[in-house]
Amino acid sequence: xxxxxxxxxxxxxxxxxxxxxxxxxxxxxxxxxxxxxxxxxxxxxxxxxxxxxxxxxxxxxxxxxxxxxxxxxxxxxxxxxxxxxxxxxxxxxxxxxxxxxxxxxxxxxxxxxxxxxxxxxxxxxxxxxxxxxxxxxxxxxxxxxxxxxxxxxxxxxxxxxxxxxxxxxxxxxxxxxxxxxxxxxxxxxxxxxxxxxxxxxxxxxxxxxxxxxxxxxxxxxxxxxxxxxxxxxxxxxxxxxxxxxxxxxxxxxxxxxxxxxxxxxxxxxxxxxxxxxxxxxxxxxxxxxxxxxxxxxxxxxxxxxxxxxxxxxxxxxxxxxxxxxxxxxxxxxxxxxxxxxxxxxxxxxxxxxxxxxxxxxxxxxxxxxxxxxxxxxxxxxxxxxxxxxxxxxxxxxxxxxxxxxxxxxxxxxxxxxxxxxxxxxxx
Amino acid sequence: xxxxxxxxxxxxxxxxxxxxxxxxxxxxxxxxxxxxxxxxxxxxxxxxxxxxxxxxxxxxxxxxxxxxxxxxxxxxxxxxxxxxxxxxxxxxxxxxxxxxxxxxxxxxxxxxxxxxxxxxxxxxxxxxxxxxxxxxxxxxxxxxxxxxxxxxxxxxxxxxxxxxxxxxxxxxxxxxxxxxxxxxxxxxxxxxxxxxxxxxxxxxxxxxxxxxxxxxxxxxxxxxxxxxxxxxxxxxxxxxxxxxxxxxxxxxxxxxxxxxxxxxxxxxxxxxxxxxxxxxxxxxxxxxxxxxxxxxxxxxxxxxxxxxxxxxxxxxxxxxxxxxxxxxxxxxxxxxxxxxxxxxxxxxxxxxxxxxxxxxxxxxxxxxxxxxxxxxxxxxxxxxxxxxxxxxxxxxxxxxxxxxxxxxxxxxxxxxxxxxxxxxxxx
Numbered sequence: 001x002x003x004x005x006x007x008x009x010x011x012x013x014x015x016x017x018x019x020x021x022x023x024x025x026x027x028x029x030x031x032x033x034x035x036x037x038x039x040x041x042x043x044x045x046x047x048x049x050x051x052x053x054x055x056x057x058x059x060x061x062x063x064x065x066x067x068x069x070x071x072x073x074x075x076x077x078x079x080x081x082x083x084x085x086x087x088x089x090x091x092x093x094x095x096x097x098x099x100x101x102x103x104x105x106x107x108x109x110x111x112x113x114x115x116x117x118x119x120x121x122x123x124x125x126x127x128x129x130x131x132x133x134x135x136x137x138x139x140x141x142x143x144x145x146x147x148x149x150x151x152x153x154x155x156x157x158x159x160x161x162x163x164x165x166x167x168x169x170x171x172x173x174x175x176x177x178x179x180x181x182x183x184x185x186x187x188x189x190x191x192x193x194x195x196x197x198x199x200x201x202x203x204x205x206x207x208x209x210x211x212x213x214x215x216x217x218x219x220x221x222x223x224x225x226x227x228x229x230x231x232x233x234x235x236x237x238x239x240x241x242x243x244x245x246x247x248x249x250x251x252x253x254x255x256x257x258x259x260x261x262x263x264x265x266x267x268x269x270x271x272x273x274x275x276x277x278x279x280x281x282x283x284x285x286x287x288x289x290x291x292x293x294x295x296x297x298x299x300x301x302x303x304x305x306x307x308x309x310x311x312x313x314x315x316x317x318x319x320x321x322x323x324x325x326x327x328x329x330x331x332x333x334x335x336x337x338x339x340x341x342x343x344x345x346x347x348x349x350x351x352x353x354x355x356x357x358x359x360x361x362x363x364x365x366x367x368x369x370x371x372x373x374x375x376x377x378x379x380x381x382x383x384x385x386x387x388x389x390x391x392x393x394x395x396x397x398x399x400x401x402x403x404x405x406x407x408x409x410x411x412x413x414x415x416x417x418x419x420x421x422x423x424x425x426x427x
Numbered sequence: 428x429x430x431x432x433x434x435x436x437x438x439x440x441x442x443x444x445x446x447x448x449x450x451x452x453x454x455x456x457x458x459x460x461x462x463x464x465x466x467x468x469x470x471x472x473x474x475x476x477x478x479x480x481x482x483x484x485x486x487x488x489x490x491x492x493x494x495x496x497x498x499x500x501x502x503x504x505x506x507x508x509x510x511x512x513x514x515x516x517x518x519x520x521x522x523x524x525x526x527x528x529x530x531x532x533x534x535x536x537x538x539x540x541x542x543x544x545x546x547x548x549x550x551x552x553x554x555x556x557x558x559x560x561x562x563x564x565x566x567x568x569x570x571x572x573x574x575x576x577x578x579x580x581x582x583x584x585x586x587x588x589x590x591x592x593x594x595x596x597x598x599x600x601x602x603x604x605x606x607x608x609x610x611x612x613x614x615x616x617x618x619x620x621x622x623x624x625x626x627x628x629x630x631x632x633x634x635x636x637x638x639x640x641x642x643x644x645x646x647x648x649x650x651x652x653x654x655x656x657x658x659x660x661x662x663x664x665x666x667x668x669x670x671x672x673x674x675x676x677x678x679x680x681x682x683x684x685x686x687x688x689x690x691x692x693x694x695x696x697x698x699x700x701x702x703x704x705x706x707x708x709x710x711x712x713x714x715x716x717x718x719x720x721x722x723x724x725x726x727x728x729x730x731x732x733x734x735x736x737x738x739x740x741x742x743x744x745x746x747x748x749x750x751x752x753x754x755x756x757x758x759x760x761x762x763x764x765x766x767x768x769x770x771x772x773x774x775x776x777x778x779x780x781x782x783x784x785x786x787x788x789x790x791x792x793x794x795x796x797x798x799x800x801x802x803x804x805x806x807x808x809x810x811x812x813x814x815x816x817x818x819x820x821x822x823x824x825x826x827x828x829x830x831x832x833x834x835x836x837x838x839x840x841x842x843x844x845x846x847x848x849x850x851x852x853x854x
């Protein structure tokens with residue numbers, strides 16, 4: 001098949017990570033290195049929203065040094081979104097608008113960096129383009145701290161959130177070690193609404209049994225109150241303190257999120273009903289049923305963009321995934337997401353890229369497998385450690401400014417003049 | 428005055444920090460370098476609690492490399508406490524017990540690393556020892572992330588929590604920048620119950636007006652709801668997003684903590700009463716009165732022990748303060764706390780140590796001065812930047828293990844045999 005040629009667009013979607021910009025750098029730099037194929041490289045402002053609104057900017061106009069700095073810049077420098085497109089089966093207008101914009105600008109390559117929903121968008125766009133005989137290539141680049149995408153060994157973003165959170169738990173665990181006579185229990189909430197990959201990663205901090213986290217609450221293991229209370233009491237007997245790492249998506253045996261049900265479990269010591277995240281619900285359980293003081297930590301969005309202590313392996317693989325998407329597109333491959341494939345090079349970790357159908361990724365979800373969870377359901381196995389440890393290897397470089405804080409780039413975002421002549425009502 | 432000579436004890440008190448162990452290393456190594464004066468160096472387990480219970484351990488028996496590793500280890504390696512001694516005026520038993528333990532072991536030097544309360548303890552102990560003609564030296568080493576101790580330019584622990592939090596706000600601010608179409612507002616809560624030093628430090632992240640934090644809520648500036656709502660709306664008009672850094676000790680105009688009053692302000696969108704920290708109360712205000720979605724981040728204890736991105740200046744000064752306490756004690760100085768004094772060496776920051784009376788420190792508190800707060804009450808001035816920037820200079824070294832996580836030490840804590848023959852009922 002002949003090389004298509006034309007303009008490329010790259011966009012970012014969903015929750016930011018420490019390394020989604022590294023993937024963007026991989027896409028952008030590889031495109032710019034091949035100007036005969038990619039006649040221009042545009043960015044879509046705030047993911048697919050920017051395409052719908054025809055808010056595009058010219059990445060070729062950015063200073064090359066700033067593009068390179070994307071490798072060391074957290075969050076989504078092109079802007080992100082959580083916009084859900086209309087259902088293709090019932091209302092094609094969103095997809096038709098996207099193709100209208102692409103046609104107007106002769107955009108022939110679409111690189112979408114995101115999770116399940118983004119892969120679904122890219123897949124459907126490719127299908128519709130085929131139906132109307134508009135030649136274009138749609139490629140996906142995986143991105144999610146949740147590490148729950150199907151078809152790939154792991155996801156760019158996971159290694160960094162794992163490294164940061166396991167370090168934060170190691171440190172906060174030391175805090176509880178020191179002050180246990182006053183603050184006996186700490187509950188450290190981490191992200192992960194449906195899968196326990198991030199919560200499991202905090203288990204890497206536990207080098208010795210006395211180390212935090214003593215108990216890990218995973219979304220995959222329903223929280224049975226009386227068992228949990230017994231686990232906490234046993235921990236207090238053994239260590240005088242208890243450090244709990246808690247996935248935000250921990251569920252009760254009836255399948256509801258603990259965070260939503262917090263108020264049903266207990267009143268706090270002032271008689272107020274608890275409301276908040278999963279950690280607040282766990283705190284209510286511990287304070288009312290174990291009778292000790294508990295504190296909660298919840299770094300929130302700060303954990304997923306903690307570039308100041310990110311995994312170098314993750315940053316490098318994120319870049320590699322972005323570059324691989326462009327390389328595949330140059331071979332006229334379309335409708336695929338780049339995957340990360342683990343090589344066992346004589347026991348030494350190595351990683352290469354592969355390809356998976358966008359539809360397969362869009363419809364899949366990878367939870368923490370049973371062999372990674374210990375027999376009590378509150379810790380991780382050596383098999384998990386072997387899986388996860390290589391992903392946190394190396395410390396990503398941090399560029400420090402004269403004000404002693406990290407230097408992160410902001411792109412100039414030189415606007416591309418609009419060509420469709422139509423406004424589109426984004427709902 | 429002749430050199431006293433005898434055993435030394437060092438203990439740590441209050442909330443852990445990234446650098447309180449660096450101060451301990453300064454005390455311990457300087458004592459061990461002077462064995463003719465200090466015949467042994469003991470640690471008190473969990474601060475003054477360990478002295479009361481005669482739970483002491485021999486720091487001279489630790490591997491020297493592990494003592495040195497204290498400089499790179501967060502939290503309180505000797506154990507800490509929040510134990511309040513009985514009031515000396517009404518019940519001398521606690522103080523008499525401490526002196527009983529000191530006499531039994533011939534402990535002549537007491538080095539207490541902590542905040543106001545610890546300085547009060549050390550001061551009173553020194554007074555009582557004088558009254559009963561027990562020759563001993565009591566020296567204080569400052570420690571508090573809150574930076575609110577009197578008589579010192581700044582406090583060991585502050586530079587590191589400032590560096591970590593300003594970095595976290597810079598990063599989380601980028602997250603809000605990227606996802607503002609969905610998550611328009613983020614409230615990032617930091618520690619500081621009575622003084623706004625830590626909240627103010629997040630202002631260092633704001634290099635340009637569009638950068639987070641757009642609004643800083645300080646305990647020194649009462650939160651007036653309608654003004655705050657107006658500030659948020661103005662921010663949204665200018666930047667489409669709003670990032671609020673919030674000190675946990677923010678107060679309402681009637682002097683109550685916002686965190687305690689959260690439930691009075693607003694019901695959340697589900698009709699539940701809000702309860703939680705200050706950030707939760709701020710979120711309730713924003714969601715109900717501005718009508719946008721807001722997220723909250725609260726790193727909790729993880730922020731004060733974030734050794735993985737601590738200030739090298741802070742680590743070094745903490746060590747210097749510990750060493751200076753020992754050097755003063757060797758000159759038979761007693762009843763003093765080491766202070767940090769800023770030198771203006773031709774415009775270049777430099778720092779040396781001084782001494783202040785323990786009583787003066789115990790009775791003082793240093794809030795954020797008016798000249799450090801901008802005219803709107805929601806930002807910091809250049810004078811504050813000039814004050815704070817040197818304190819976050821340099822990145823403290825992090826030793827990484829084969830598991831790609833930091834190596835922190837655990838002391839062996841070889842117990843010192845008890846000598847008093849009496850149990851003491853600690854209440």
